[in-house]
Amino acid sequence: MNLPQTAEYALRALAVIVTRGDTVSAETIAGEASVPQPYLQKVLRRLVAAGILDARKGPGGGFSLAKPPKKIRLIDVLNATDTSLPDACAFGWGKCDAKHPCPLHGTWSELKDSIHGWASRTTLEDVRQYADARLTPLRRRAP
Amino acid sequence: MNLPQTAEYALRALAVIVTRGDTVSAETIAGEASVPQPYLQKVLRRLVAAGILDARKGPGGGFSLAKPPKKIRLIDVLNATDTSLPDACAFGWGKCDAKHPCPLHGTWSELKDSIHGWASRTTLEDVRQYADARLTPLRRRAP
């Protein structure tokens, strides 16, 4: 019941990029996010393919967000990394809903709903704000 | 971000056993829960080893709960199947807490807490009650 490594790495990379606010090279991201660089490259490619990141080659190149942080929901990131959230009936039924529930339906729905809610509601803007508020507290001191 | 098959199978098996309320053979469980029997046996063994189920050999034998449903939390079932819930820092930091948070700490904690809460709070008694209320509505009709 964990995020796949791939998805976690994607989130780490995006956290680095969004807190920096501009273009960051794969090498830098790998260092800051403690991700093996060869694999990270592969993950970043997927985020580019999904339209979440822009890539720029050549000296000074790297990766930057392709849209405003507020427009990038965690669920978009998870989709881009082939990470499926709990969806199917936990009891293995093809049709399973409130009208024709399997024995696990109630219990399982609670979990599903809360995970889906989290992934749909949270955006990179939330990550940015958190990091901004908690990681650089000096900036916010009263004069 | 799904439960491992093994854990899901364990939950299915327990749902069958708790709704029946007495000893059920592996063959019956496999049929009702749509789980391949050879693998199910392996899963059931783990639940026995963890003290969640009792096993009885011989004709009329099978598996039954080793304790009252209320005493069996989902998290116990997950532990018995080696299913770890999200725990470590999503950013890869060794130390990461509210005082020294990584950039993902806030976002990640929301998810972790809700999954942990669900698994710790929910017991097989909840599953039993749900099944009892929703799956056999006839029993509950007014006279």
Add this chain to the structure above:
DNA sequence: CTAAAAGTGGACATAGATGTCCAGTATTCG
């Protein structure tokens, strides 16, 4: 124009989760 920086694409390797099988052991019942 050319050399260095940096991303791209795909082949290949590995480990752990999933799943099958079979020979053994215990228990019940006639």
Add this chain to the structure above:
DNA sequence: CGAATACTGGACATCTATGTCCACTTTTAG
């Protein structure tokens, strides 16, 4: 007692996620 019923334990097969490597292309800057 002995035969049928179930559970037990472990060996073995397979597939997917993870991870590495390398040759290639594009872009910048002098």
